[in-house]
Amino acid sequence: MCRTGRQTDPADPHPDTRSDTDPATDTDACTDADAGTDADADADADSGKASNAAFAALLEDSAEDLYESAPCGYLSMLMDGTVAKINTTLLDWLGLDREAVVGRMRFTDLLTVGGKLYHETHFAPLLRMQGRIGGIALEMKQADGARIPVLVSSVVKYGGGGEPLLIRTTVFDARDRRAYEEELLRGRKAAEEARRQAEADRARLQEALAVLQQSLLPATLPPVPGMETAAHYCTASPDRLGGDFYDVFPVDGKRFAFFLGDVCGKGPQAAAVTSLTRYTLRAAALHDSEPVAALSTLNKVLHERYSAGGDPRYCTAVFGVLEPDPATGQVTVRIASGGHPPALVLRADGTADFLPTPGGLLVGVLPDARFVAATTVLAPGDTLLLYTDGLTEARTGEDRDTLYGDEALRAFAAKHAGRRPQAVVQALTGLLDEFGDGLDDDTALLALGVPALDDDTAAYPTPDPDPATKSTR
């Protein structure tokens, strides 16, 4: 706009009343300048003159009209805040008449209570100090009481002697912006709520998972008269539900049953099989504690449950019955295996040997599976050790490419033969720790021993054994 320098100040409380808005005057001035710089291009100048004139006519509506109908509110006030001039746009927003405002109201009268407070404490002091202030969010009140969020900018106009004369203010309607901000806030609140909900769900799931996990393994082993027991469970990964299982429980007045096994697979499906297996074996043993019968029942249950769906599930398991003889202090162990590595017997004399149960088939694979039973007698100082193949299949050696193997386990066990079950399990736990990342699979250990006669710390019958130990690498 080439007229800027001559424009009447629309915010002046004492505006120059001379009309200075004749577009023709302005256009002439501009085209004169054009003609002077390009005197040879008359034709071009003529057509340019015509279009410039039309363009200017469009743009240069009167300053008064621009002031009154601008897309923002204009307001001039005296230094005491009395409104001296206000444009139609702002009056329309507020729903007020000019007569009611000019000379009668102060700027703060147009604000909400909150807006007033903010104006007094922040806006006005800053404006006095700096002479200008920009983009302050305030709330104005409409005649009907509704609020309009606005952004207010003000500058102080000074006289020739530097004395403040008046305050010019522009007001921008921030309703759309406020709505947008509220939308953002709502979105944030919704996201926070969703996150809180997700965290609560996660906590609940973890709680449920913990309860289910506890249902897979006994928290403690029951005291077995004349024996000591120890167990250990090591999961290869803490977020995986274990597939190994063990249990010890009474079947009648004098006998106890025990089992240990390994369900194929990992995760919730494997855990479901583990649970089914554990409670099937417990129920089967109460009906008929003969080990081959218990495994046969489990085999039927697993086969019936899982073979049809084309997703066979099976497990390996050792099941046994302990029959202590209080007269001799010996315990007769009858044991059967379904596809499980053979149990080890650690003798008081420092030897260790496998208790072979060859030919026992994986449990749940065939409708009629064969299981093989074996019997041994544990004398004082002897311990029966059951383990899952996480132990024997652990990868050892520098390149982690050699399996630990049966013979190494037997030799290790022999070194600890004659010791109490707790000590044997502790030694094996140490061994598992040494395997480190060579341990791929869960490992369960269960040791059942008859205390040595000279071991006065293990009087007959035994006190409560220590709870089963569990660990996670």
Next chain:
Amino acid sequence: MSPLKITTRDTATGPVLAILGDLDYAHAGELRELLTTLTLRPGQRLVLDLAGMDFCDSSGITALIAAHHHAQAAHADIALAAVPANTLRILRIVGLDQIFPLHPDTESAARSTRPSR
């Protein structure tokens, strides 16, 4: 870790599946999927050639069992050929050596008549 590759060829006695690579948790599903598309006629013999199998975990064993069930459902036989030593050890522990006829190579697996159980 080597990926699993399975090649199928038909012989006079039935299909021979050569299993190359790892038959493990990550790949055993491929064999089980292939089995569902495999047509076996009664009396045929499905031979799994394991000579090129590098590794077999419990999921692999499950896939072998699925193959056994598949053959049984079709009234066909199944035999394993050239079982690697480590897998053979596991098969013996879990008693599956009683279920799967084991042969040194595919020729003898296809040639022999009814398996000796």
